[in-house]
Amino acid sequence: MLSKSQISFIKSLHQKKFRKENGLFIIEGIKATTEFLGSAYRLHSIYHTGNLPAELKGTDTNIKLFEVKQTDLQRISTLQTPQGILALVHIPEEQAFDPGSLRQRFTLALDGVQDPGNLGTIIRTADWFGFSTLICSPNTVEAFNPKTVQATMGSLARVRIHYADLPELIAAAGVPVFGALLNGEDIYRTKWGNEGLVVLGNEGQGISPAVQAHITTPVTIPRRGGAESLNVAISAAIFCSELCRS
Amino acid sequence: MLSKSQISFIKSLHQKKFRKENGLFIIEGIKATTEFLGSAYRLHSIYHTGNLPAELKGTDTNIKLFEVKQTDLQRISTLQTPQGILALVHIPEEQAFDPGSLRQRFTLALDGVQDPGNLGTIIRTADWFGFSTLICSPNTVEAFNPKTVQATMGSLARVRIHYADLPELIAAAGVPVFGALLNGEDIYRTKWGNEGLVVLGNEGQGISPAVQAHITTPVTIPRRGGAESLNVAISAAIFCSELCRS
Structure with a gap:
């Protein structure tokens, strides 16, 4: 169950201004979530409607896991057909480029x-x-x-x-x-x-x-x-x- | 000025079912309209907000021309930002294929x-x-x-x-x-x-x-x-x- 303020926070990340302000962006679907988990990016939180695959369970205790209702997932999703899982990922700090x-x-x-x-x-x-x-x-x-x-x-x-x-x-x-x-x-x-x-x-x-x-x-x-x-x-x-x- | 029934007819062509039923589809923009005019396709009608380019004027008296308000164009358009001109084109009959x-x-x-x-x-x-x-x-x-x-x-x-x-x-x-x-x-x-x-x-x-x-x-x-x-x-x-x- 998500609070109204959680929902409006995640929805704000649909917009560039709030992504920049909060340093977070949205990814959706099992595949993307799995690939970002195994990458240099840091995940902030995962929102899923249940049936979380084993590889996503307990991988990192710093990532907050939320089981949410389908109707809430629909509210926070950027897709017409949400894919059962959405995650917030930290925008990496701009590294020096050689x-x-x-x-x-x-x-x-x-x-x-x-x-x-x-x-x-x-x-x-x-x-x-x-x-x-x-x-x-x-x-x-x-x-x-x-x-x-x-x-x-x-x-x-x-x-x-x-x-x-x-x-x-x-x-x-x-x-x-x-x-x-x-x-x-x-x-x-x-x-x-x-x-x-x-x-x-x-x-x-x-x-x-x-x-x-x-x-x-x-x-x-x-x-x-x-x-x-x-x-x-x-x-x-x-x-x-x-x-x-x- | 378009009537309510004209608007709802054109809007129905956003859907496959009604395109098939009426044998018409929508194109938008000057470039597409010009290219379809010069092709084997037959145009049915053109809806524009004024400033029709010379090459589209009086080319074919069988094509109905309508000058429409921007608000009406927005209603019939399939785009978020309509391009000033929209045309209906006849779906060609399926020809024998060798x-x-x-x-x-x-x-x-x-x-x-x-x-x-x-x-x-x-x-x-x-x-x-x-x-x-x-x-x-x-x-x-x-x-x-x-x-x-x-x-x-x-x-x-x-x-x-x-x-x-x-x-x-x-x-x-x-x-x-x-x-x-x-x-x-x-x-x-x-x-x-x-x-x-x-x-x-x-x-x-x-x-x-x-x-x-x-x-x-x-x-x-x-x-x-x-x-x-x-x-x-x-x-x-x-x-x-x-x-x-x-």
Whole structure:
């Protein structure tokens, strides 16, 4: 049984402002809860309607467990169909980021991606292809948005998301910068070398001029049909696939 | 000014049942309206809040034009932020489909894809890569669902969507059948030949056993990281990209 104030506290976390204020975000479903429990994130509390799986029982006495009514779960859930379990997770403190860690590898960087579902799908895809870090410009949608978290399907627990001023980070990292643009070289003929940032832009506007100025290799996925553009998560996936092609 | 009955008629088209009953579906935005006007689809009517672009004026006297108030557009729109223009389009009659048209080319086939956004993104991606036809199993989500239409970004006007019993169609077409499965051969080493169907399955269950029985080449996108699976639209895009690699 949840009190009115507990319910309104958890509901407040549907909004970015209160997530930031309280340093907490919401995850839902057994899979996400299990994956976050086994990750570097710290869980704050778990709300479930009973039938808690064994692996979630008694794992950590610092995590408060609440058995709640289905109607209460519906109130606190961000989903139309709640999945029987919801947890609050601490937003990790921003760690110092070493730009040198971008050398000798490839890393995706997002410049102003706005759709939370797109960001979530990109995190899931990056995780599949083994990219452990994702760089986001400050105006990219928040990674702890419930729609983003849901679309990652648990991958948020494994991929480090670092928000940074892209021009500054690029200057500090000193690696080649590939940019997804409409007038670049053919992605299938690009010589990638062994390191670099791969920048994808905003859904409508693409890569901002300030970041475009730093691109060393503009790259294009050749168009054969009539669509004007590709969804940004689709472009990101094709870049990941090309970088991982053996 | 729209009457109450006009508003409730258009709102009824938000639901599949009434789209089917009336043979009409909704598109929104200038871009989609322009692209459908220039396509094989027939428009039924256009509802706009003024400032109709020149290319939409007087193009076809069979299309009824209504200037409506913003509040009315909000009522009939399927979007949270209506885009100033909404049109009703006739659902085309199902044409005879020649299985022989699947020879000497590659075509995507979806087996039970449920999410309307995924279907729309797949249609947009197929259009970008020049695939002019998409095959869908009967239990795949409806292509005229407003969320699907929106996610296609106008590409629905160019890609023919054909719903068909996949095992029957496969038998009639007599082409190789590639299937996106978790235990297939490496997509980067697949010998594609010059024709085939590429089957992608349901978001949770994958390809149904009845269709799996017809797969001649199971194909896998190699996993290097921790995610359990890829989003189906992401997988579809990587298959399209590999098929179009020059």
